[in-house]
Amino acid sequence: MTRGTTPSFPSRPTLADVARVAGVDMSTASRVLRGDSAQRVRKETRDRILKVAEELDYRANPLARGLRTARTDTLGIVVPQLDNPVFASAIRGAELAAAELGYSLLISHREPGAAASSIAKLSQTNRVDGLLVASLDDDEVLRSDLASARVPYVLMNRILPGAPLSVVLDSRAAARRGVEHLAALGHRRIAHLAGRAQGFNALERLEGYREGLAAAGIPYEERLVATAGYTAEGGATAMRALLPQKPTAVLAATLVSAAGAMGVLHEAGLRIPEDVSVVGLHDAPVAAMLYPSLTTVMMPTEEMGRVAATMLIRLLAGEHPEPVPPLPPGALIGRASTGPASR
Incomplete structure (x- = not known):
């Protein structure tokens, strides 16, 4: 590449590419790839579209789909500390559960007492379908923030009176x-x-x-x-x-x-x-x-994230998940920092 020229990158295959190679119109390809069974498509046509999509390594564009359906297939997780192993582990658990169920995870860091509300910012800009929220703010501050949420949410690591769903540790x-x-x-x-x-x-x-x-x-x-x-x-x-x-x-x-x-x-x-x-x-x-x-x-902090994400996705699917009891602690890991009392 000569200096001053713009580098070119291979473009991702589009729905139009799949439809063209499969010899069908875009609406038919779209219905098949999103699993729509409302309109009948011949089996050989369906199989051909799916084969072409696999060969082209086609992936649906979630942003474009979100504009049409008002869904993003993305969860937001708001945490007060990124350097605290408790929240890092919870993020990992939430991310694993979300990926298993077809969702991405968007992480937002909000320091306790920060003026700007990550909850409002994420939920009011159509960036996420639901929120996982961990907070070190006082109850009234958190309650005020949650009042601005326009999407379902599940609290992690605390119980807030009036908030219906929480996942906490014992x-x-x-x-x-x-x-x-x-x-x-x-x-x-x-x-x-x-x-x-x-x-x-x-x-x-x-x-x-x-x-x-x-x-x-x-x-x-x-x-x-x-x-x-x-x-x-x-x-x-x-x-x-x-x-x-x-x-x-x-x-x-x-x-x-x-x-x-x-x-x-x-x-x-x-x-x-x-x-x-x-x-x-x-x-x-x-x-x-x-x-x-x-x-x-x-x-079980990773388990807390996993359970909370699964609960939120069930809520988004129209289910009514039951509250879960506090997650019990694991074993005590004895290391060199404890020993018999000397006095």
Whole structure:
């Protein structure tokens, strides 16, 4: 190619190409390729059209079809964090389920408290048929955003009063399992790095933490609980606030906040797990890369995305999917960050 010339690329075969090679008009080719059985087409004609489409590697143009049918065969997924393994895993599950059922997935990132609503933007521009929504915003903010949605939606990772369909994790059971593991190692001063203040999952994990303490006969102490949110920075700040209470173990609401807490423990010259044991909720490959490797409670986050996407597609098909119970946690993965209490 000489400088200044425009490169040429092979064009994709069109419906007109299929019709021309098969020797039929475009309307007949269109009816056959979209599976329309309302009008009869001879078997040999149908077979010829399908064979030509396969040989040409023809794929229908979803944008053109969307203009005609007001459908895009695309789901939108709105998440508050892209660097959080919980949401990355949920996206993966949703994408796999969508692909299996003939849908694409459009990912939108919206930081908590952002002024522009991804929900409105996606749903009002005919870009998606339905939405999967995960949010760290307060209930009233999320409710206001959802009011602008012009497509069906399913919430992920939280329950919002008034929203009909949600897929959540059993965070209470997961937190209880983490505390039980620490209590079995002899820990009595177990601190908790809590999630977003008054958030659905934060309250569930706090209840699980308290239930785990009660089951082990350990009194609950409010001063051993600090709000960390869902970032490494939040985990670090909360851990610094808890150091004067001299906990021997920490249950973090997420893997990310656990990593932030571990950094502060290293800075303070405290050994993990000899001085302080750490457990994080949710497992991901990075847990094994931390120093020391982090003990975690596995959470079915990919399954959450898969179930939510399947539920949404059923809703789009005119079905009435039933609510599903919270998805139970998986196993506790014991690694080097937990050990017997030394004091």
